[in-house]
Amino acid sequence: MVSRGEWLDAGLELLAAEGAPAVTIERLTGVLGITKGSYYHHFKGASGYKAALLEYFELRYTTRLIDLVEGTDDSRTKLQHLLRLVLSDPDSAALEIAVRAWALQDGDVRAAQERVDKARTAYLKKLCRGLDTDVDPDRFAQLLYLILIGAEQVVPPIGKRDVREIYDLVLRLID
Template sequence: MTAARPKRLTRDDWLSAGAKRLAAAGAEALKAEPMARHMKTTKGSFYWHFKDVPDYHAQILSAWEKAALADLSSVLEGETGAVPRLRALAQSIAEPETGTATESAIRSWATTSAAARATLARVDEARLSALQGLLSETGIGNPEMARIIYAAGIGMERLGQTGTGDNRGSIGSLVDLVLALR
């Protein structure tokens, strides 16, 4: 009887494992040797899929950015009317369906990595722009309101990782308060 051949790892396997390791252990874990050990394979497999560690980092960030922007589009397309879309967007920031730990880890990574900082800035800008656009549609033109809602949502998301609470309800109440300013 021959042993079963191990499954060949794909680029997506490496990226998925990298996002999980980033969330669990931080950016320092995203090096070829520690990742290969974690995945029970050789560094050769890593270098088969990625030119080098910075390339791996860039591809992890790119995959996260694409997913974050797709989630943003999905939220905006899922509702009709500015108020329901505004509420849904704020709630998705405060209590995302997926990728919470990864986004939090990317926010931490962005304090030391220019590439992570640039990626995060693009996602933040897209979300802030969407919030501002929705607020404008409701008659609120003050751009600071979008920033306040966004900051509260990020804070609630991070708080939700360590405690219990109704982030969706809380951010919904903040949106209602802002809308009462009209």
């Protein structure tokens, strides 16, 4: 039997590669090479799967990263660690784009995206408030987040290496 996590990983992969319309039970069972029984064992239909997928997205791409960063010392080290983690995942940009596009068409997804954005910016604000700088920490946190979101949304997206260089530049500017 396929685990709940495998169902959710497959859903995120389909979402990133082909967008929300591709995330159907038929496509998922085809990708996983199994029948629908396991799906209904783990989820209560399409709405249950969507809710679990959005929760998993939030956990994997927001909560988990914050938890990993919290193990380090000062705010600057935490911020640099967070930026490295975010920029180390080569597939995250496609997924972020797909979730944001889906949020434009689905209220539940929009609510989940709002929660994710609020959690991410709140954490960035916390880190930026710990920096020793004359720059408004809340605005600086928003700037850092907007750099990432903007870099992912332009066509073609700005590569992770270039975003890293932009972050290095911005961090040098506040020193």
